[in-house]
Amino acid sequence: MSIHPLPARSRRRVAPALAVAAALITVTSAAGAAQAAPMHEVDPFAPDFGPNVTIVDSATPLEEVQAILDELADAQVDAEMSTARHSVLFLPGAYGTAADPLQARVGYYTEVAGLGASPQDVDITGKIEVYNRCLEGGGTANCLALVNFWRTISNLSLEVNGAGQDGCRGSANFWAVSQAVSMRRLDVSGGNLSLMDYCTAGPQYASGGFIADSRLPFVVNGSQQQWLTRNSVVAGWSNAVWNQVFSGVEGAPDDAAFPNPPYTTLDETPVSREKPYLFVDADGRYAVRVPEAQTGTRGITWADGETPGRTIPITDFVIARPGDSIGFINSKLAKGKHLLLTPGVYGVDSSIHVKRADTVVLGMGHATLTAVDGAVPIRVADAPGIVVAGVTIDAGTIESPILLQVGKPGNGHAKKVDPANPITLSDVYFRVGGPHVGKADTALEVNSDHVLIDHTWVWRGDHGVEGFTEGINGDTDRWNTNTGRTGVVVNGDDVTATGLFVEHFQQFNTVWNGERGTTVLYQNELPYDPPTQADWTRPDGTLGYAGYKVADGVAEHTLYGGGVYVFNQNNPSIVTENGFEAPEGDGIRLHHIMTVNLSAGTILHVVNGIGAAADTTVIGAPIYLTDYPLP
Template identity: 75%
Template sequence: MLALGAAAAILTTTVGAAQASPKQQVDPYDPDLGPNVTVFDPTTPQAEIQATLDELADRQIDAEMSTNRYSVLFTPGEYGSAEDPLQARVGYYTEVAGLGADPGDVDVHGAIEVYNRCLEDGGTSNCIALNNFWRTLSNLHLTVDGTGQDGCRATTNFWAVSQAVSMRRLDVTGPISLMDYCTAGPQYASGGYIADSRFDTEVLNGSQQQWLTRNSEMPSWSNGVWNQVFSGVEGAPDDSVFPEQPYTTLDTTPVSREKPYLFVDDDGRWNVRVPSAQTETRGVSWADGLTEGRTIGIEDFFIAQPGDSVREINTNLSRGKHLLLTPGVYDVADTIKVKHADTVVLGMGHATLTAVDGAVPMTVTDQPGIVVAGVTIDAGNAESPVLLQVGKPNGDHSAQADPANPITLNDVYFRVGGPHIGKTDTALEVNADHVLIDHTWVWRGDHGIEDFDLTDGFLGDDERWATNTGRTGVRINGDDVTATGLFVEHFQEFNTVWNGERGTTVLYQNELPYDPPTQADWTRPDGTLGWAGYKVADDVTEHTLHGGGVYVYNRNNTDIVTENGFEVPDAPGVRLRHVMTVNLNDGTINHVVNGVGDAVPPSTSGSPEYVVEYPAP
């Protein structure tokens, strides 16, 4: 077992100026993954596994703004039993994953859970899941067993989460709930993501406000709040009575590529499996054996740790190496440049790149098959023009693009503000054609520990508006870009701008910024009240959106008005299906899309205004 490092050992290290070291030697049977990775095998005593997981959970349950990052991995075998179930809680910045080639290679008997977080009165009240961000569960079989827990806790496996959380490649036997109904009863939860997973029991959605389930199997799904989307899911609910039941169902997923994953083969060698891109898929990728794709030996990766320089990382990428980012925070004063086709960048334990001195943390060239997965990118205190740029601006991108092998982003997250002041013009900019964005959360933080004057506006919002600056969350300039699970929040102008042709989004979730101080701060130069949460450029002729929501909570000034949640050109090839606006508490959105749909002022709080199809058939 590789032991967990102490919290003090997780240091934020500026990378940028050091000289490149000699060529890295990687032991394919025992790679050095750093101090923040724990690897269990079936010979590890159960008591030791349980104690380690409990200690990590206690450390991370309230560590929302910390620099701690962890990965907990299980080699193939069985863990826990009916006599002694293994029961774990998963805290912030923690990845729990099996190391099998197939989910069934790692069998956990017990529970792997997230409960509501209690935010007030010393952790005894205001118990919600709204801030349960940044955690991952993947690639194992879970037999749910709550034996030994109290009566309520023993009823199911709780996964009460919100943004930047994914469940992938799971095979679950037994009940699962996406809300925690034991801690003060059902409480708020706000969004998550399931992909490539199979459940043998009805999934209880409960109080989840929005959710995307993609390419999975389940017997049924119970209830929903505002916006539940299913794409290529066996057992998905019927959406014919929308909006009485807030479901949007696609029989197949138009474009998909499952996230790369680590596995240990029968000989004990470490590898990364890179699934192939697919079109019009349904169900799990592993139903008939190994997920279609290619296997890359761990020795073909440069295994980075936070002390490594950008120069060293780029040297290895230029040599044709792939990049594995071990858990930690990497302060990046220069740009990590991903240039070669089919390069894989895989982050472990929510590895985080933070911009220093206005740097662009990462660029990806217009080469097919590049995959960036499991990476969080934070803005720094000097403005960056962009945090991740995919494809060079301008120019003809069609020559490099391969529709059968798209550039892919899986579980790539962005943050502006929160643990420190952050500034960027745009978080994610996509210039290349045929790009797949498979689950992202692009967040300009509405809360944090930046030491703002809490008397300045609502909880320091006047200062936050002027200091934590982010104009646009996502800007899509390329053609034929697909997004499955696009969550974008609180940016100061258009949250998402789509300039490319033939774009497709499957679930869009947006909260407009909480903190405009005045209507003048939230009025466009042409006099339009506010910026839409989702903007398709006026000259676009083809675009499709399935299941979209724009929410308003203008807590800093309750009189703020936004004209439209969505703005799109009136063109025959531009279609929105199942879109809505909702008022969370304060402020007003006048219309859902292009002047269609009634207003959602504070008096309608919690009651969405839906448009079934735009334009109307």
């Protein structure tokens, strides 16, 4: 997401210390290679999650808990491209009081989660927040949330209390974030939730985001450009900027006046499955709850008791750390174990193979798999019920053909899949470049049918610490070095995406070849960095690549709430023909789509030659189409 100003729009243990850095450790598949000692036995009452997981007990003095959270936040609040990864987990109980609230900030690569079977089992009085980063004037100016990525909060109850904060800070719980940030299974009350930070100097821009399975107070959308709220309850919603989507949300605003405001509201979510979550049962045993998939859903899953699904004892997982070999991990998966990736950065030189039906791969604290020697970090078989969640996958310095492959290509759509038990990807994020040079042909390839993608950010970095110099902000070097041609390719039929964010790839960002695909919120930025128009022209002479491409032979496809943004900062004269491309036909429906110019470059049309140009005469002013094909 752009870091440039945009036009205004309106009781188990407490870790004694926090490890605030972790080096990438290359894991190998060779027998006998050096590696960390595998963890063969798991204590169900006290599993060893490694040094980067802090488990907090309500018997711990509040000032101790506060100090832990403050130390972690101070270390991570500016650590955008660091290798540190952390989870802070709260055991069931109450934390903070009205007179002495617990107030925490959440920095990069940090997960804050409750360990209750219900969100109400962990009751926090206070605030859990993300503020703007002020990037100029010694931390006093150019304050925004456009690069507030990679953090998670889930499975707890929050009674908002700003006691001791100044008047503005005390006015809401601030969650000023952008992509790769999720809020799940929350019960928030006692004050407003603001998705922007209006307490700092300007410009206060934000570009998120995702909420699911949560009960929320009044929400101030503020400067958030786009947002998906799915299967939740809201007391109210204040406004919209470009593209706010509500799916299966009780209390969602009506969208009849689109695009003023630009709301897109679905009464029910077509296909949903909530993300697996770690919890502690009444006897103190750890387990993972895996919610079941559902269709036609609305509201929260925990309103009337336990979220429907199945429980997997922690002893059925292999608990991995950086340094465990891929051979060790794959041997455990082949024998029926599930995989829990503890926080850290894993160098992966051969594929993790997830083959058995109903296998769960769950990452903690933004566990990150980095491709080594051109490997494909994860391959998922055509088998029902596999879930991959909470994992970040990075391209390495040698090009990988794919970073995550779901199903084998050309398999004729394997019949092993089950529409009632879809393969599911939840909070799975991808990066090509940013913290280091990255190269991948395609980030995510989906070949299986009946796959659910529930919140992903697929990012070819528009900025980073690679040291590029040539071009505007090093963009010419970036274009030639951080090569990522396609973000997402969907070949399977009946694939659903709820929260699909894909940015900056060098050809089509998303290509949908399968039939009966459905996307609920799509957000895309075209690449900033093409050096010339020739670099951004197709072999057939078409100017540029659409941000969302439904293949010409597809007969049925539906998109609700989509946006394609242009900011060709490296060469503002570059032109893109269409933001979206799709075949014509009765089975094609693109509902509430838009393009917008962020200050450089041009998109001539919204879709298929229809819609006015998003150019520098309408900076920040979206060009909307209510429906395509036109009525």
